[in-house]
Amino acid sequence: MDFTKSKVGMNRAQGLRVAVTGGTSGLGLALVRELRARGARVAFVARGRERVGRVAGEAPGTHGIVGDVSAKTDIYPIAVQILGELGGLDVLINNASDLGPAPLRLLADTDCEDLERALDTNVVGPFRLTKALLGALTASAREGRGAVVLNISSDAAVNAYPTWGVYSASKAALRHMSAIWGEELAGEAVRFLSIDPGDMDTPLHALAVPDADPSTLKRPEVAAHELIEAILAALPPADSIAVGAGSPAAVGEPS
Amino acid sequence: MIAATVPVQRPSDARLLVVDALGRITHARRADFVEFLRRGDLVVANDAATLPASLQGRHVPTGREIEMRLAGRRSLAADDVEEFSAVAFGAGDFHTPTEHRPLPPPIAPGDRLALGPLRATVTRLLGHPRLVSLHFDGSSDEIWAGLARHGRPIQYAHMTTPLALWDVWTVIAGPPVAFEPPSAGFVLDWHALAAMRARGVEFATITHAAGISSTGDAELDARLPLDEPYDIPSSTAVAIGRALADQRRIVAIGTTVVRALEHVASTRGYVASGSGVATQRIDETSRLRVVDVILSGVHEPGTTHHQLLRAFAAADVLGQADASLAARGYRTHEFGDSVLIERPVLNEQILSIPRTSVGFQSDRWCA
Numbered sequence: 001m002d003f004t005k006s007k008v009g010m011n012r013a014q015g016l017r018v019a020v021t022g023g024t025s026g027l028g029l030a031l032v033r034e035l036r037a038r039g040a041r042v043a044f045v046a047r048g049r050e051r052v053g054r055v056a057g058e059a060p061g062t063h064g065i066v067g068d069v070s071a072k073t074d075i076y077p078i079a080v081q082i083l084g085e086l087g088g089l090d091v092l093i094n095n096a097s098d099l100g101p102a103p104l105r106l107l108a109d110t111d112c113e114d115l116e117r118a119l120d121t122n123v124v125g126p127f128r129l130t131k132a133l134l135g136a137l138t139a140s141a142r143e144g145r146g147a148v149v150l151n152i153s154s155d156a157a158v159n160a161y162p163t164w165g166v167y168s169a170s171k172a173a174l175r176h177m178s179a180i181w182g183e184e185l186a187g188e189a190v191r192f193l194s195i196d197p198g199d200m201d202t203p204l205h206a207l208a209v210p211d212a213d214p215s216t217l218k219r220p221e222v223a224a225h226e227l228i229e230a231i232l233a234a235l236p237p238a239d240s241i242a243v244g245a246g247s248p249a250a251v252g253e254p255s
Numbered sequence: 256m257i258a259a260t261v262p263v264q265r266p267s268d269a270r271l272l273v274v275d276a277l278g279r280i281t282h283a284r285r286a287d288f289v290e291f292l293r294r295g296d297l298v299v300a301n302d303a304a305t306l307p308a309s310l311q312g313r314h315v316p317t318g319r320e321i322e323m324r325l326a327g328r329r330s331l332a333a334d335d336v337e338e339f340s341a342v343a344f345g346a347g348d349f350h351t352p353t354e355h356r357p358l359p360p361p362i363a364p365g366d367r368l369a370l371g372p373l374r375a376t377v378t379r380l381l382g383h384p385r386l387v388s389l390h391f392d393g394s395s396d397e398i399w400a401g402l403a404r405h406g407r408p409i410q411y412a413h414m415t416t417p418l419a420l421w422d423v424w425t426v427i428a429g430p431p432v433a434f435e436p437p438s439a440g441f442v443l444d445w446h447a448l449a450a451m452r453a454r455g456v457e458f459a460t461i462t463h464a465a466g467i468s469s470t471g472d473a474e475l476d477a478r479l480p481l482d483e484p485y486d487i488p489s490s491t492a493v494a495i496g497r498a499l500a501d502q503r504r505i506v507a508i509g510t511t512v513v514r515a516l517e518h519v520a521s522t523r524g525y526v527a528s529g530s531g532v533a534t535q536r537i538d539e540t541s542r543l544r545v546v547d548v549i550l551s552g553v554h555e556p557g558t559t560h561h562q563l564l565r566a567f568a569a570a571d572v573l574g575q576a577d578a579s580l581a582a583r584g585y586r587t588h589e590f591g592d593s594v595l596i597e598r599p600v601l602n603e604q605i606l607s608i609p610r611t612s613v614g615f616q617s618d619r620w621c622a
Contacts, residue, residue, distance in 0.1 A: 056396075063396050076420035077403035080431045083304060084399040087333035087430055132421075134445075136429035139302050139460055143490045184445070187452055 012232045014039035017086040017140075021069050021129070022096030024051040026202030027152065030224035031093060036062050038228070043082045045069065045096070069096050069125035070117065079132040089136040091231055093150045094126035094174075100166025102207045107165035115166050122170035126151060127177065134190070141189035146235035150227060151178045153194045164208075191234040197223035256553060256581050258413040259591035262422040264441035266590075272553075272580055274596040278572040280579055285593050288550065289447055292506065294455035296548075297498040299491065299516065300508035301437035302460040304428035307406025307420060308435075308467075310341075311348070312370030317360040320346040323370060323389065324409050324434070326467045327481045330530060331432050334395045336402075338378070340481065342470050343385045352412040353471025362387055371405030373398065383475055409435050409467060413588055423589075432484075433465040438589035439509030439551050457498070459491040463511040463533070468560075479559055483533045485515040492528035495545065499526070504597075506548040510563050513537060513546050520544040539565035548597040553580055553587045567598040 018035050022028040023044025035042045036059050043063040046052050056064030063085040067078040082089060098121035101114040130149055137147040156164045157171035175194045182192035199205060201217040259266075269285035283291070292298065308325040327340035345357030362384065366377045374392040381388055391398045408418040425440035427448075451458055463485040470476055495516070498505050507513045518533040519526055526545060535541075536559065549567055554560040556577055564573060576594065585592040 065400070076424070080304070080307065080403035080420070081396075081399045083429060084336070084403070084431050085333055085396055087331075089429075132424070132428075135302055135304065135425065135427040138427065139429045139488070142459065143488045187449055188445075 012235065012238055013228065016040040016090050016235075017088055018042050018091040018093065019082045019086070019089055019133070020044045020093045020095055021125075022046060023064075024048065024055045026204055027197060027200060027220045027223055027227075028093075028095040029055065030220040031095065031227065032059060032062060034221070034224045034228055041086055043085050045078055045082075069094075069129055070098070070120035072128065075125070075128045075132055078129065082133065083136050088140055089133055089147075090140045090145050090235075091148045091150065092130060092133055092137065093152070093227075093231075094129065095150075095152045096125065097122055097152065097167075097204060098170075099204055099207050100164075100170070103210070104163035104208055106163055110166055115169070118166045118170045119173070122167075123173045123177065126174060130181065134185075137190050138185075138188045144236065147188075147190040148193060148231050148234045149178070149181065149190065150193045150195065150231055151175070152227075153178075153196045155196050155198075157194075157196070167208075193230060193234060195227060195230060197227060256555060256585055256587045258588050259586035260413055260415065262414060262416065262418055262590055264422075264425070264590065265444060269442075270583075270585060270592045272576060272585065272592070272594045274568055274572060274576055274594070276597045276599050278568065278575075278599070280576055282579075282583070285442060288442060288593070288595060289450045289454060289456070291595055292451060292454060292456045293504065295457075295498075295501070295503040296506050297457040297459060297494055297503060298451060298506045298508060299459050299461060299495070299512050299546075300425075300427060300440050300443060301433070301463045301465065301511045301515075302425075302427045302429040302440075303433035303437055303462050303465060303511075304425075304431040305408055305420065305423045305433045305436045305465075306431050307402060307408055309349070309407045309409045310370040310373065310402075310405060311407075312368055312373075314360045314362065315367035315369055316363075319360045321359050321368065322346075322348065323368065323375075324467060324470075325389075325406075326386070326434055328432070328464060328484060329532070331430060331462060331464060331484050331486050333430075336395050336398045337391050339389050339391070340381055341387055341389050342467065342475065343387060344471075349410045349417075350412060350415065353469055356471055359385060371401065373401035373405060383472075383478075385470070385472060386475060386478075411469065411588075414590075427460060429460075430462050430486075432462060433511075434467050435465055436589060437463065437465045437509050437511050439593065441590065442550060442593060443508065457494055459494045460488070461491055461512060461515050462486045462488075463515045465509075465511045468558075480514070480536070483511070483514065484530065485511075485518075485533055486530050487515065487519060487526065487528045489528040492526050495526040499545070504547040505545055506550065507546045508550050510537075510549070510551055510560050513543075513549060513563060513566075516545040517541065517543060536562070537566050538562040539570070541566045543567070543598060546598075547600075548595065550593060550595045552589065553585045553592050553594060555587060564594070564596060567596040569599075 024046040045065045052064035065081045067074040098118040100118040141147040154171045156168040157175040178192045178194035201214045271283045271285040314321045322344040323341045343359035345359045368375045375389045423436040514533045
């Protein structure tokens with residue numbers, strides 16, 4: 001698919017420092033590829049060392065980080081690498097998601113461990129990572145670059161679909177947490193977005209609905225493009241970042 | 256004074272000794288520190304996150320155990336991580352006080368070190384058998400991954416439990432470039448930042464690679480603090496320029512902020528944005544050009560941090576403060592209590608310092 005980007009949009013993503021979790025498959029991979037194509041500086045996180053290496057190799061200039069956002073002890077090593085490699089952060093995309101039991105099950109037939117794992121990946125992990133990166137995000141906001149946290153949501157976060165209970169409950173929690181973060185951090189000028197990208201042709205969807213016809217599903221590249229546009233729209237207008245961009249200018253008055 | 260030995264950044268009983276511009280001493284709950292700020296004050300903090308800078312491993316030529324504590328870097332650039340200066344320690348870890356640690360094996364240029372997943376070559380000695388320059392193998396991403404996975408926060412024997420990064424990162428932590436935590440920033444949480452905003456207090460940050468505080472070797476310790484690179488964002492330079500022009504107070508959270516801002520002001524004549532390397536010491540002979548108030552930890556007389564406080568208060572005033580800290584059992588070290596010191600306002604300083612000459616540039620320089 002060919003995306004014709006406006007010149008302004010292209011410029012706006014240029015140099016943006018973005019971290020994407022779950023960046024080696026599905027929507028996350030599409031986000032990494034398009035962000036890179038548009039000139040952003042991208043760090044992505046995923047669990048599999050081999051896949052991380054492969055994606056980083058295919059997208060030179062991106063920074064691949066091996067880590068599991070559901071594991072408490074992985075969060076700070078991930079944060080060190082994101083902030084070390086990018087030198088700061090403008091945008092965090094909490095995309096890594098756990099479906100819960102596969103195949104999907106009635107809630108009453110669900111093992112507690114499946115719920116816990118999904119909550120760790122979909123709620124607690126994004127909470128921990130956001131917290132660890134909040135200093136860098138607020139610094140970016142103070143510098144006029146803006147700061148956005150995008151939490152990938154789902155229509156299951158608001159609708160009660162039978163057998164989707166684990167995923168639904170976790171995404172509902174993430175959605176509400178995004179709203180609270182957004183209220184509390186408005187003063188720091190950090191924007192929180194919670195967006196449902198729609199039903200996509202991704203490994204997660206195939207796990208949930210194995211017999212779905214892929215031609216009826218949204219392509220992850222289309223969703224990635226829409227999400228990036230939403231992020232850019234949430235950042236301050238380009239002309240307000242002259243200070244943050246560090247262009248030489250005289251301010252104040254001479255003595 | 257007693258050492259704080261529990262890694263809690265904001266203990267509910269933390270205390271604050273306040274020295275005002277007239278040298279008067281009061282005591283407060285540290286949680287109330289925002290009440291000592293005024294509308295129009297500009298608070299500047301160091302947003303450096305702390306590197307896991309202690310690397311255990313092996314000195315390959317002898318096969319002996321070694322701990323390398325990363326201690327310096329020439330710049331804060333994200334891809335400039337091949338070269339670090341580092342202090343070597345023999346076998347063992349933080350449980351042994353640094354001055355009792357066994358010496359490392361003799362180190363020579365060209366020696367290889369195996370530090371967990373990291374491999375490094377000693378490129379030269381830096382005027383002392385334990386202070387060396389290291390060159391890490393691999394890409395900058397591989398080096399960051401190795402540090403993130405294998406490194407531990409530098410810590411000292413007064414803290415008996417191993418520190419995790421979440422213990423030493425301030426809430427505002429950003430670029431992981433400090434070798435030890437800029438611990439004055441432990442006072443900050445998001446509630447305090449919101450309270451400052453509600454009070455009309457401005458907030459800005461710099462990034463300064465806070466260095467190590469002790470090596471256990473008298474000769475090396477005499478060289479501390481080592482040179483420390485820093486970055487000043489344009490927005491911070493602008494905010495400082497405006498505060499200076501308006502003669503509003505500038506409050507530094509921690510000694511590293513003082514060191515960076517006074518370094519740039521003394522070398523450039525104003526607070527320029529961009530990168531620099533702080534090389535100076537600050538003591539009673541230093542004339543402060545930028546910072547009016549410092550919030551810092553409780554430091555024992557004789558330390559370089561304590562000497563820096565002399566730039567803010569006369570010897571007799573600081574002596575009274577020290578006596579009061581000791582008498583009341585204030586806790587020292589990074590998780591201890593705090594002091595807030597406002598320097599006396601002298602007419603000479605108001606008149607002679609370029610407090611109305613402001614501007615910024617973003618070129619790079621090195622001192």
